[in-house]
Amino acid sequence: MSARANSAGNRNWRFTLTLKSRETLAACAFLAPFMVFFAVFVVRAVVEAVRMSFYDWHILRPMRPYIGIENYIELINDDVWWISLQNTIVFTALTVVGTTIVALAAAVAVTRPIRAQSFFRVLLYMPSLLSVGAVGLIWVWLLNTQFGIINYGLSFLGIRPVNWLGDPGLVIPSLSLTTIWWGFGFPMLIFIAGLQGIPEQLYEAARIDGGSNRDLFFYITLPLLRPTILFVTVTGVISHFQVYGQPFIMTTGGPGRSSYSLIFYLYQIAWTAFRMGYGAAVAVCIAVIMAVMTSIQFIVLSRRIEY
């Protein structure tokens, strides 16, 4: 009697779940492992970083006094922070624009029906496989004032050696150039996928109407790639705003502080001075700036998006 009642109860319980509820449960079950790790290793770390930013927190010092917003006040008055922010914005702007243009051009080139298409795709993607250490060392030598192959090539044009990494006006563009060469492979793949999603009929119709290749690119390809461009630029800004390895390896922030980036400065604060509280304040401000910039990108580039 009791077993039958339980069985009926179970059956009733099962039938009370709607399809939507069952789907929600399944989704939660699939998401749960990720969410657990996300909560422990990301959310908790973010909360802890925000908390640390209100303390005078030295990693080895047992006393960590609460100091309110003093770290943030110090940050506002810290000229190195502002120099680093300016450098990082210039670097990010140059690199994101450059990477997007080069990646799009490369994607268009290797989407054409050419021989050895796959070979060229793989080849153009290859620099992305290198570590920042290898890329930095290669380009330090390429850009070397005395022995660099780039200056050697320019000498045949009668151009005197250029101090690529030593001239404060050239150092950020040089780091940007390095990063574009290193990083255009992945956005190129994204653009290839985007290009393959554009229906061929649109191009055929435009050609019948007398559209030139230039018209096809600017009035069909580019508008329909807008979601892809949004993705590439948003991820590019997030990635390049956190540049660290290139200035660390290629210039150590110099000349002077001409190539200090925000993360480079953050590392110095946290791991040279061991001021974790102040470093956390810097990290929080970087995160806020990135969130604002990403929001602006979404607002600007999401307009008139063609899905």
Next chain:
Amino acid sequence: MVKRLSLILTLALLVAAMLVISMPMSTVAQDAEPTPIVGAFGGGETKISYWNGLTGSDGVTMNEMLAQFADENPEFEVTSEIIPWNTLYAKLQAAFVANQPPDLILMHASEVPQFANFGVLMDLGPWYAGNGGWFDENDISAITYSGMQYQGVTYAIPLDNHGRGLWINTDMFDAAGVDTDPATAPDNYEDWVTLFQALTLDANGNNAADPDFDAENVVQWGYVVGEWPRVNFLSALAQHGGEMVSPEGQVTVNSDAGIAALQQTKDLVFEYNVSPPPAGFDTWQGFASGAVAVIPTGTWFRNFAVDQTDINGMAWPQVQFGAQPATWFGIHAFMLPASSTPEKAEAVQTLLQWISANQGTWAGSGQVPALLSVQASLDAVNYPSNILLGQTFTDYGILDYTSTVTQEMYAALDPELDGALNNLKSVEDALNDAAERMQQVLDRAM
């Protein structure tokens, strides 16, 4: 068809560019023999983990010594990890917090205050002979012994003195008619300038003192100011009677002595044209390729100069721009974590006794053994640079300023020196800005 061909041609050019770009890396990979980052020596029951930052050829010498120790002491196994210095200090902080430090650490003596201040280092005073131990403090210079201490406690056993001197290209000296005998080295700024001018040549063979000298087309530099400017500045500052921090706790890098020291160095670039600006100039490769006559470097340069260049060279004492000689030097010193067990400390002590007894072998790294008796026993044929520079450290060497925030103060000073020497700032502005930031750091630590 033409378009397709041009597309393929463009892609082919990209391929060629990538291959060319990849060439330097493969060349380096073929030529270099990297020091093993992690080495295990011996296979005994008693295990010692040991961290150091000897990433240069000195790391090779250290590993050879550890292998020899393990051969002679089969009951030990030493695991050595070579980590770049900056990374080592960052890792150590995390290791101490996690209570998992290595059993033995080789650090710079300048790091003693920072770590000792937090109580994470073991008091090694009982290991010194004055307290009944085995290490004779009378066999090291007084300044070296002082570098092992912080607030009256001795935290370290010294391995070496490593510091500044010059390395000269003797062929260039001969060609310029300059005596290579270190005893003839100038003792004032004007004579050094004259020497560097004689050694700086343009593409037409004119030296920097010649009225027809083409400063835009230099093929041989007399000197390079970009080789670790901070320690050169600290040396020159001391030569002018200055100091980084006054006894009252005031940062004084922008004193008259500091301004004179940095201005003289900057003038070598922009006034006398005997040195390139620091940015973008590889000093070591410049010397190795025969583009630099005199490089201010350190004891660690010996093996590079001997093994990796074809240059006929020798060590010279540090330049003297002020009224008195002074040269910066540092100390590699062994330390133990305060959390060491007595058994582990005993094992490490055995290793350190062996290393101290074999410091003569360490001279092969180019560094100057800390023990004066070992310095005295080095033969002049094989170790001329160790002997010459080691004597200068003992006679007029200066150590880093002792504080818990010295490295943070240096992080404020370095970019300002770089900015001044690259003519991005005036000397006064650079040193005033540096002093302001350094004072903030120092005041925070007080």
